[in-house]
Amino acid sequence: AQSVTQLGSHVSVSEGALVLLRCNYSSSVPPYLFWYVQYPNQGLQLLLKYTSAATLVKGINGFEAEFKKSETSFHLTKPSAHMSDAAEYFCAADFGNEKLTFGTGTRLTIIP
Amino acid sequence: DTGVSQDPRHKITKRGQNVTFRCDPISEHNRLYWYRQTLGQGPEFLTYFQNEAQLEKSRLLSDRFSAERPKGSFSTLEIQRTEQGDSAMYLCASRRDGDYEQYFGPGTRLTVT
Numbered sequence: 001a002q003s004v005t006q007l008g009s010h011v012s013v014s015e016g017a018l019v020l021l022r023c024n025y026s027s028s029v030p031p032y033l034f035w036y037v038q039y040p041n042q043g044l045q046l047l048l049k050y051t052s053a054a055t056l057v058k059g060i061n062g063f064e065a066e067f068k069k070s071e072t073s074f075h076l077t078k079p080s081a082h083m084s085d086a087a088e089y090f091c092a093a094d095f096g097n098e099k100l101t102f103g104t105g106t107r108l109t110i111i112p
Numbered sequence: 113d114t115g116v117s118q119d120p121r122h123k124i125t126k127r128g129q130n131v132t133f134r135c136d137p138i139s140e141h142n143r144l145y146w147y148r149q150t151l152g153q154g155p156e157f158l159t160y161f162q163n164e165a166q167l168e169k170s171r172l173l174s175d176r177f178s179a180e181r182p183k184g185s186f187s188t189l190e191i192q193r194t195e196q197g198d199s200a201m202y203l204c205a206s207r208r209d210g211d212y213e214q215y216f217g218p219g220t221r222l223t224v225t
Contacts, residue, residue: 102154
């Protein structure tokens with residue numbers, strides 16, 4: 001079955017440290033992939049997308065993600081965490097069926 | 113581009129009552145989606161429209177749920193005879209044909225007491 005898996009429901013990093021949030025997909029054909037961020041009691045904001053062009057994708061707020069077909073992964077990174085990055089992050093995929101399938105999310109905490 | 117808007121932002125209702133939510137997509141977006149998000153989970157697809165046509169409904173969408181997009185602009189999601197299990201955040205998203213990214217509204221948080 002086609003699915004999205006986010007390893008680590010909670011991740012804590014120190015301010016200024018590297019942020020790494022993991023996302024893997026399960027599908028025989030690479031999907032379109034997205035990262036969204038959600039602040040408390042708000043909707044989802046698109047951070048970045050992979051739609052089969054460049055495998056290294058840059059997004060807003062200094063985030064980037066790399067699509068690796070061999071690893072079926074699309075991990076999200078940011079070189080230096082900021083307090084404002086504290087939020088819930090969701091990886092999502094469009095498996096060619098016109099809708100998004102989401103992972104269960106990763107809550108990012110930034111330690112001052 | 114004013115973004116996707118949803119109304120109301122919060123709704124508290126008693127079990128057994130009917131509720132209706134509204135979503136206004138980004139003006140040039142012809143595809144409109146509804147998702148449901150429960151606490152600690154990612155959003156789950158409910159249904160989507162291309163213009164006024166409802167193209168797919170999830171099995172999550174029981175007979176108590178109905179969605180419409182009568183003129184291909186705004187959409188409504190109605191839940192009849194609400195149950196406590198319906199308590200969730202209901203998210204609306206839109207996109208254009210040919211684009212793949214969906215843009216989400218702020219959501220409607222439903223609490224059924």
